[in-house]
Structures are given as structure tokens and as C-alpha cells.
Amino acid sequence: MTDQPKGELVCKVDEIQLKQALRILIDDYPVAIVKDSMGEIHAIGDTCSHADISLSEGEVEGCAIECWGHGSQFDLRSGQPLQLPAYDPVPVFAVDIRGDEVYVDVTNVLNGAEAPNFS
DSSP: OOOOOOOOOEEGGGSSOOEEEEEEETTEEEEEEEEESSSOOOESSSBBBSSSBBGGGGEEETTTTEHHHHHHEEETTTBBBTTTTTTSSOEEEEEEEEETEEEEEEEEEETOOOOOOOO
């Protein structure tokens, strides 16, 4: 018996290009699924903590994504801002990869950042 993946099936691994992000909605909440420069897949809240701007439209470099609006950068592992003007983290969600499928569990916020209650 295999254990069930946690979270929602959001995409296939090959749907996300290296150093790109894909915007998806889970229960009307925007989430950015990001493949960093090393090919690791991350899931973060898709809204910049400084302004109401989609992070999935920004550039990915290393393990960070940049908000195209004001230049704030966020670490994809911790959600912490690396550059002003943002000073609050974005939520980082648990990712479960099963074969070629990517699952995101928005009920499991890994960094304690503020996120909607999905329970």
C-alpha cells in the first residue's frame, strides 16, 4: 500500500520550465509553482507582501524570485524577502512530487507566514 500524496495536484513537472513560475489557484488563492535554477520545485504565495503584484510574473534567479513591480526578491525556500521594499515573508507551501506530478498542500505552511485558513 502506497501513501497518498498530500495536497492538490497542480501540474506535471515538465509543465514548469527551468527558472520559470506557473500561477495556479487553489480554492481561489493564487500560488506560484516555481522551478529554480537547480531544477527544484517550490510553491509560494503568488502575491508580493509589499504590493498586490503577482510574483509568478517575475524573474527567477538562483533560489529567488523577483517582484517585477518594485524589485523585491524572495527566497523560494524560506519566503523571506532578500531585498526591499518588502519586509514581510510570503508563505511557502509543502510540495510533494510523485513521478511526474506536482502536489501542493496549502494547509501546510512551512515558514509560518500568514496564509488563508484552508482547513
